[in-house]
Amino acid sequence: RKEVEQDPGPFNVPEGATVAFNCTYSNSASQSFFWYRQDCRKEPKLLMSVYSSGNEDGRFTAQLNRASQYISLLIRDSKLSDSATYLCAVNIYNQGGKLIFGQGTELSVKP
Amino acid sequence: EPEVTQTPSHQVTQMGQEVILRCVPISNHLYFYWYRQILGQKVEFLVSFYNNEISEKSEIFDDQFSVERPDGSNFTLKIRSTKLEDSAMYFCASSPPRGSGANVLTFGAGSRLTVL
Numbered sequence: 001r002k003e004v005e006q007d008p009g010p011f012n013v014p015e016g017a018t019v020a021f022n023c024t025y026s027n028s029a030s031q032s033f034f035w036y037r038q039d040c041r042k043e044p045k046l047l048m049s050v051y052s053s054g055n056e057d058g059r060f061t062a063q064l065n066r067a068s069q070y071i072s073l074l075i076r077d078s079k080l081s082d083s084a085t086y087l088c089a090v091n092i093y094n095q096g097g098k099l100i101f102g103q104g105t106e107l108s109v110k111p
Numbered sequence: 112e113p114e115v116t117q118t119p120s121h122q123v124t125q126m127g128q129e130v131i132l133r134c135v136p137i138s139n140h141l142y143f144y145w146y147r148q149i150l151g152q153k154v155e156f157l158v159s160f161y162n163n164e165i166s167e168k169s170e171i172f173d174d175q176f177s178v179e180r181p182d183g184s185n186f187t188l189k190i191r192s193t194k195l196e197d198s199a200m201y202f203c204a205s206s207p208p209r210g211s212g213a214n215v216l217t218f219g220a221g222s223r224l225t226v227l
Contacts, residue, residue, distance in 0.1 A: 032214040043202055043218035044154060087154065091214045098144070098167055099216055103153040 006102035023071040023088030032091035113137040115219035132188045134203030144204040
């Protein structure tokens, strides 16, 4: 089983749509969880950290389910500028700040 | 906003040559990392560095790779004898001291390595 696994993409959605990405992780001792965004051939950029209570930042909502070892990202009212690859990242307990990334899910928002 | 800077942005080299990729992490960060991303594949961890020594390395980080912090600002990745399969984007990252967002990594723009 892969350490971090994401929905295979790509997701092609119209502007204004709501889209959800899912991610599962295999190590139950994982401590910290993140969503990064990566534009084509660019570096990953932090979108948001994911907390146990769930958190929201504008149109973006992240959820964590530790029992199921599952993380999600919801994007509401998607914009053309949301087109990118979304990377789920997990920090494994007691391993400093090392992040393990999923393979990414590509999102394409069309007019 | 503070950023991680990497040089060169693109390097082309012949197989068997040595390559050094350079990074300047964010100044108050204490943890430093190298990741790589082969075209079309996921971002893979190579090595983490703290307190002037390697804290963890992956299976990819074999004897051909080394890291160094030669002065107070630079953090380098050396590949001694490049192979075709080393062609990838190499990302440097850094994170703050423990207890203050230590798990949040900031990435540099990357160095694209092409091995011919």
